[in-house]
Amino acid sequence: SGDPYIIWGKFDTRVYFTKWNGSSFTAPIVPSGSLTVFAESWAGPDLAAFGDTVYVSMQVTPECDTTAYAYLVHSYNGGATFSTPVRIDYIDTNNSRFHAVTTTANGNPLVAFMKFNASCGTPHYMVARSGDYGNTFSTDVLASGVTGKVCECCPATIFSSGSKAVILFRNNLSNIRDTWAGISSDSGATFTGTMIVDNNNWLMTSCPASGPDGFIKGDSIYSVF
Numbered sequence: 544s545g546d547p548y549i550i551w552g553k554f555d556t557r558v559y560f561t562k563w564n565g566s567s568f569t570a571p572i573v574p575s576g577s578l579t580v581f582a583e584s585w586a587g588p589d590l591a592a593f594g595d596t597v598y599v600s601m602q603v604t605p606e607c608d609t610t611a612y613a614y615l616v617h618s619y620n621g622g623a624t625f626s627t628p629v630r631i632d633y634i635d636t637n638n639s640r641f642h643a644v645t646t647t648a649n650g651n652p653l654v655a656f657m658k659f660n661a662s663c664g665t666p667h668y669m670v671a672r673s674g675d676y677g678n679t680f681s682t683d684v685l686a687s688g689v690t691g692k693v694c695e696c697c698p699a700t701i702f703s704s705g706s707k708a709v710i711l712f713r714n715n716l717s718n719i720r721d722t723w724a725g726i727s728s729d730s731g732a733t734f735t736g737t738m739i740v741d742n743n744n745w746l747m748t749s750c751p752a753s754g755p756d757g758f759i760k761g762d763s764i765y766s767v768f
Contacts, residue, residue, distance in 0.1 A: 686725040
């Protein structure tokens with residue numbers, strides 16, 4: 544009906560969820576359960592909805608710990624109740640952060656996340672997808688291409704339309720931190736190419752901690768950064 548679903552984080556502890564019921568917002572519930580989740584002013588849990596199906600992705604703390612996994616919870620009743628957390632990233636001794644979730648045309652979740660090696664170096668953006676509405680996830684696939692590394696402190700966004708899926712992210716090519724896009728034509732199963740979105744040659748030697756956003760309309764990608 545167009546009513547909003549809202550999440551927010553309490554600094555590195557929990558994620559909270561509320562929704563508009565026609566006259567007020569419902570009492571907040573905690574879809575993260577007992578997990579201690581990453582939540583800061585620039586990044587944290589993410590939410591996507593498809594009808595009355597709601598997904599919330601989250602990263603547990605401490606960051607840069609190979610046992611600090613990412614999880615997704617799902618609700619099939621408009622956020623009245625949520626599932627137990629389902630692990631997203633089966634990435635061996637690697638690390639992850641900055642999870643973003645969207646839905647495919649049939650309502651399944653796509654989750655993008657930054658993947659580091661065991662020492663938190665060589666970051667790239669990956670995408671994992673579910674074919675059973677958030678109960679299990681496929682092996683992650685590379686979405687940011689192989690041109691250098693991504694900006695290690697900048698969140699990304701992922702969105703889809705029809706069979707198309709796009710992840711927007713900042714790269715870090717010798718401190719040039721312009722926005723790039725990874726493109727999928729099979730609902731996030733593979734990302735066959737990347738393209739630069741802006742050509743500002745933005746040189747930043749420190750971490751900007753900001754990322755792009757966007758959407759698909761027809762055959763066009765719109766972005767803001």
